[in-house]
Amino acid sequence: MYADTIMKKTYSEENYLKAIYHIDQNGLKVSPKAIAAALDNNPASVIDMIKKLQEKLLISYDKVKGAKLTASGQASALDIIRKHRLWEVFLVEKLGYDWDEVHDIAEQLEHIQDDRLAAKLDAFLGNPSFDPHGDPIPAENGKMPVYANIRLSDLEVGNKGKVGSVRDTSTPFLKYLKQLQLGLGSSIEVLDKLEFDQSMIISINSGPAQTVSSKMTSNILLIPG
Amino acid sequence: MYADTIMKKTYSEENYLKAIYHIDQNGLKVSPKAIAAALDNNPASVIDMIKKLQEKLLISYDKVKGAKLTASGQASALDIIRKHRLWEVFLVEKLGYDWDEVHDIAEQLEHIQDDRLAAKLDAFLGNPSFDPHGDPIPAENGKMPVYANIRLSDLEVGNKGKVGSVRDTSTPFLKYLKQLQLGLGSSIEVLDKLEFDQSMIISINSGPAQTVSSKMTSNILLIPG
DNA sequence: TTTATTAATTAGGTTAATCTAATTATATAT
């Protein structure tokens, strides 16, 4: 067995790599606690897996810096994310699911193993750049399509933007957006921002003023202008 | 917890149910040995799982009669087989795989859990009745499309038939068929049959005479005439 | 700087699904 042998990864290992990638992407320290929260399991379990992933040279870890994906760990993570997002496109575009229904199914589909599957799916879908939530789909080589996004929560009063993606893909959140009639491409204008709790009064597609919480606004990413 | 509660099945339980269904379908006794052979594992492991499936009321078992699916066990098995075959159609028709490449991928995809997935996939594919190997796709209610098939090995000398399905979907077998330029719909005429080892001399699509083994001819199912 | 709080880690289990090596039961052949 050689160091650079591509070892088949388990379901669980793949989910850890993806979680580590996402926590890091959010600029947070990749601690056992953070990983456990992301995977809804126990920090003690995470420590076990950290040791395994270190041995497989997929991550490095030290207590103070947290976990870091190695080059091969990152390649794996991006491959899984790529498959996740491609399958989400398939479920919405081809099977007619709503964007708030596909996450859990893609969470399973992302683990299907076949060398040519992602490429064939990608071609079949017309090489999409973004998934149904506006998240960029990594290319086969791991390159991400660039997409300038700023948080709605960071937009100044009086400014406008178009919804480019959402940072929370949970069903409750997406149902809430549906109820607000807010989707990808919706235009949003910030009418006011309350000092008190950072909630905002906004207009969606020039509609009536609506109040939304800071939790909501921090999960919406916009293309400014 | 009630007796008729639909319990989520594990990957492994689903594979056992499918194996039991197929062994029974072939008219064989569903013994621990037969199941172990089908799943490429150990009879001792099979005994453990037999106990579990009995407790879940998915099968009955006795040493002399072997394992038998209960109504709910059979419904589960047919649901998995339905998904397996629908995904095979998807892989061939939509993603452009060859029929000899899809079995292992479908073996994974059949386990994806979502209440509406099979129905949506079925609709997207145009409600196919047969998979790429000619095997019937059970309907949502478990009904199988009927399709008269006889083994090539049972065809008399001088008679003809069209290939309706194959009973072995392994890559080596399908590669061999591809090499013979034999596919679903090919017409076959039996030119001769050797008493010695039951091998046959056949003509495929009116092509040159070719000799094929009894192992081969027992795995080809034909529509006679 | 002690103290209190929170995070990381260790120790020791559990469960599902597998295994190998007996052992017991059944079937086959002499």
Place this chain on the structure above:
DNA sequence: ATATATAATTAGATTAACCTAATTAATAAA
């Protein structure tokens, strides 16, 4: 009917991925 072979079953381990309950280390508050 006895011996031989094969199949079924039991017993006891192993591995992956979890867990809870302690313990140790690091941070934050007083």
